[in-house]
Amino acid sequence: MNVARHLQRHQMLQSMKVLKVGAVAVGTSGSISSVSTYKFRDLTIEELKDVHKAFPNFTYSMDAYTFKDGSRKDLLKVTGTIPMKFQGNKYNIPICLWILDSHPFAPPLCFLQPTENMGIRVGKHIDAQGRIYLPYLQNWSHPKSTVVSLTREMVAMFEEDLPVYSLSAADVARQRELLSYIAQVTDGVSKVEVNSSGRGKVTVIGGGDLALSCLLAISAKGSADKLVLLDISDGSTKGGGAVDLEAFPIPNVQLSKDLVSTAGSKLVIVTVNAWSSGQSYLGVLQSNVDLLRSIVPSVSYHSPGCVLLIASQPVEVMTYVAWKLSGLHHMQVIGIGCNLDTGRFQHFLRNLTSSDGNNGGQEAWIIGEQGENKVSAWSDTESTNSNLSPKLYPRIFQEQLSSRAMEMLKGKGQRSWSVGLSVADLTDTILQNKQKTHSVSSLCRGVLGVQQEVFLSLPCVLGSRGVIGIAPILPDDQVSESLQKSAVSIHDLQQQLRL
Structure with missing residues (x-):
C-alpha cells in the first residue's frame, strides 16, 4: 500500500508540474529552474506552496518577461485556470501571473490568457491586451496581501463581469494576431514603446502638496521629456494635488495609480509620508517604512537603472530604508538632504x-x-x-x-x-x-x-x-x-x- 501511494504521489507531482521546495519544476521532464535569484526566496516559496494547495492545476515555469523600457528578466510564470460561475454557468478562466523577484513585497503582474476562440471583454479592470487591474493590486501590502487572496478577488470580479467571450469563426484569425502580439509584448504596450529608451522620464510618487510642487517645478524647468505622478493616496491626502491635476491636466504629465507606470524612469522621486497624530514618533517611522515597502521594491524592479530620490521624512532614515528595500547600488539612492x-x-x-x-x-x-x-x-x-x-x-x-x-x-x-x-x-x-x-x-x-x-x-x-x-x-x-x-x-x- 505504501509503495502504491508513493507511485501515485510521484505521478501526481509529475503530471501537475508542481512547485518543489527551493525550485520550480518545469515540464514533465522534471528539469529544474532555480528561484535563488529572488530577493525573498524563502517567503516566495512558502507562499507558492499555499497557491498550489488552493489551485493544484496551476503550472510553474521560469520565462523571460519584457518591460516597457525593453529590458528583459527571467521571472516565475504561473499559469492555469480559475473556476467561476456566471449566470448559472460554470467557466474556467485562463490567467497568467508573473511573480516579481521582489515578491511578496511587490504584487504580481496579472494577465488573462485567452485561447484562440476567446475574445477579451475590455472593461474597468481589464485592458485590450488582457492586463488585469484590481484595487487589490494597488493596495498590495505584505503580509496581508497574498496570491491566493488575489486570485479569489479575480474570481469575484469575473463573476460580476465575465472577462471573455466566444469568438465567431471570422474573428478567430484576428484573435491569433492579438495573441501573437501579447506574446511579444507582455506588458501591454506598443512595439515603439518597448524599443524606446524612456530618456528623461521622471516619476513623482505621492498625492499631496509636496508631490504636486515637485511635479510643477520640474515641469516648469523643462528637464524631463515625460512626467508621471503616481498617486497612491486613498483620496484623503491633505492638499489633494492629484485631484487638482485631474481637474486641470498638464501636457506631458501622466496621472496613474499603477506602479507599472514607473517603468523606464530615469529618476523616481518619493514624497509619501504616513504621518499620524495618534502614533508615537517610532510608530510613525514604522508606518513610513511599511509604506515604502509597498512601493520601492516594485519601483526598482521596473526601473533598475533609475536614480531614487527620497523626500519622505525623516529623510536620512527613509533614504536608508529605501536603499535597503530597493536592492540598488547605494550611489543610485539619495535623499533631498540639505x-x-x-x-x-x-x-x-x-x-x-x-x-x-x-x-x-x-x-x-x-x-x-x-x-x-x-x-x-x-x-x-x-x-x-x-x-x-x-x-x-x-x-x-x-x-x-x-x-x-x-x-x-x-x-x-x-x-x-x-x-x-x-x-x-x-x-x-x-x-x-x-x-x-x-x-x-x-x-x-x-x-x-x-x-x-x-x-x-x-x-x-x-x-x-x-x-x-x-x-x-x-x-x-x-x-x-x-x-x-x-x-x-x-x-x-x-x-x-x-x-
Whole structure:
C-alpha cells in the first residue's frame, strides 16, 4: 500500500508540474529552474506552496518577461485556470501571473490568457491586451496581501463581469494576431514603446502638496521629456494635488495609480509620508517604512537603472530604508538632504561677499542631518583644484560668514514649494548629467569618522547614475563631531525599525 501511494504521489507531482521546495519544476521532464535569484526566496516559496494547495492545476515555469523600457528578466510564470460561475454557468478562466523577484513585497503582474476562440471583454479592470487591474493590486501590502487572496478577488470580479467571450469563426484569425502580439509584448504596450529608451522620464510618487510642487517645478524647468505622478493616496491626502491635476491636466504629465507606470524612469522621486497624530514618533517611522515597502521594491524592479530620490521624512532614515528595500547600488539612492538649505546658504554668502567681487558662496555647504543638527562646512579647494583659494577667506572670516549666513537661515522652513524647487534643481542636474555638486543624503560610512551605515548630507557630485563622488571638505573637528553624533543617533533609530 505504501509503495502504491508513493507511485501515485510521484505521478501526481509529475503530471501537475508542481512547485518543489527551493525550485520550480518545469515540464514533465522534471528539469529544474532555480528561484535563488529572488530577493525573498524563502517567503516566495512558502507562499507558492499555499497557491498550489488552493489551485493544484496551476503550472510553474521560469520565462523571460519584457518591460516597457525593453529590458528583459527571467521571472516565475504561473499559469492555469480559475473556476467561476456566471449566470448559472460554470467557466474556467485562463490567467497568467508573473511573480516579481521582489515578491511578496511587490504584487504580481496579472494577465488573462485567452485561447484562440476567446475574445477579451475590455472593461474597468481589464485592458485590450488582457492586463488585469484590481484595487487589490494597488493596495498590495505584505503580509496581508497574498496570491491566493488575489486570485479569489479575480474570481469575484469575473463573476460580476465575465472577462471573455466566444469568438465567431471570422474573428478567430484576428484573435491569433492579438495573441501573437501579447506574446511579444507582455506588458501591454506598443512595439515603439518597448524599443524606446524612456530618456528623461521622471516619476513623482505621492498625492499631496509636496508631490504636486515637485511635479510643477520640474515641469516648469523643462528637464524631463515625460512626467508621471503616481498617486497612491486613498483620496484623503491633505492638499489633494492629484485631484487638482485631474481637474486641470498638464501636457506631458501622466496621472496613474499603477506602479507599472514607473517603468523606464530615469529618476523616481518619493514624497509619501504616513504621518499620524495618534502614533508615537517610532510608530510613525514604522508606518513610513511599511509604506515604502509597498512601493520601492516594485519601483526598482521596473526601473533598475533609475536614480531614487527620497523626500519622505525623516529623510536620512527613509533614504536608508529605501536603499535597503530597493536592492540598488547605494550611489543610485539619495535623499533631498540639505540641498535646499545649502542653496539658501550659498545665496546669503554671495550677498555678504559681493562687495569683494568674489563668488564666496560656491564652496560652502550645509551638511549632516537635516534640521537643527545641520552644520556649515567649507570645501577643501586645494584638494579640488578650485580657482578659489581657501586663503582668500581666513578661518576666522569663514566662521564669521558662516555664523551670519546660518542666522539668516533661521526661520526659513521646508515648505512644499521650496522643497519642490530644490527637487527640480536636483532633477535637472541628474537628467542632464551636469556632474554638479549638491548637498544630498548619501551613504556616509567612512566619511569624516562616521562608522555607522547611515545616510547624511554631503557635498556629492551628481550625474545621470546618481552619486559620482564626494567633494573634499576642510578638516574641522566640530563638523566631524556633529556628523558622528548624528550618525550614532540615526543608527540607533534604524535598529528599532522592522525592515
